[in-house]
Amino acid sequence: MQRFLFLDRDGTIVLEPSDYKVDSYEKIDFYPGVFYWLGRIVHELDYKLIMVTNQDGLGQERLPEELFWPPHRFIIKTFAGEGIHFLEVHIDRTYAHENAPTRKPGTAMLQHFLDEGIDLSTSYVIGDRLTDMELAKNLGAKGIWINQDPGLGANEIHFAKNELEKVISLKTRSWEDIYYHLASLEP
Numbered sequence: 001m002q003r004f005l006f007l008d009r010d011g012t013i014v015l016e017p018s019d020y021k022v023d024s025y026e027k028i029d030f031y032p033g034v035f036y037w038l039g040r041i042v043h044e045l046d047y048k049l050i051m052v053t054n055q056d057g058l059g060q061e062r063l064p065e066e067l068f069w070p071p072h073r074f075i076i077k078t079f080a081g082e083g084i085h086f087l088e089v090h091i092d093r094t095y096a097h098e099n100a101p102t103r104k105p106g107t108a109m110l111q112h113f114l115d116e117g118i119d120l121s122t123s124y125v126i127g128d129r130l131t132d133m134e135l136a137k138n139l140g141a142k143g144i145w146i147n148q149d150p151g152l153g154a155n156e157i158h159f160a161k162n163e164l165e166k167v168i169s170l171k172t173r174s175w176e177d178i179y180y181h182l183a184s185l186e187p
């Protein structure tokens with residue numbers, strides 16, 4: 001059964017800037033250890049990578065296209081240079097108050113996985129917000145909560161915290177921990 005890692009971008013593979021938008025090259029800080037440890041995950045373990053990111057106001061005044069895409073492409077290209085390729089990249093552009101089904105924790109950007117009846121019980125969502133953990137629950141996957149800030153996304157979740165805890169497989173601040181956690185689950 002094919003396994004997937006649904007990866008958040010900001011706060012997970014790059015650090016979250018203080019104003020929550022990566023709109024210049026200067027604001028790209030890769031998460032410490034992510035190239036080495038995610039590289040080992042990809043090269044040693046059989047997961048395909050899917051990026052799923054909320055980019056509030058992309059294409060509007062908050063985050064103009066011309067400021068978003070060059071750093072985003074640089075991030076993707078830099079990972080590709082380390083042999084870390086994303087099979088799919090899904091970007092939602094809405095704000096939380098719009099309650100769009102495409103916005104995490106909504107699954108609409110990943111509807112094709114659900115439509116095809118793909119069993120995601122051995123797949124993971126890795127992200128820094130509770131909304132990422134709720135996405136895991138909504139997909140029938142498990143969650144890895146990196147760099148967890150209980151405040152981030154707390155106003156956008158629909159399940160009680162203890163319901164989300166059940167899908168969280170690991171809480172950590174370290175990509176090294178994520179590698180060893182996933183490697184320990186190998187048959």
Ligand SMILES: [Mg+2]
Pocket residue numbers: 008009010011012127128129
């Ligand atoms: Mg994030």
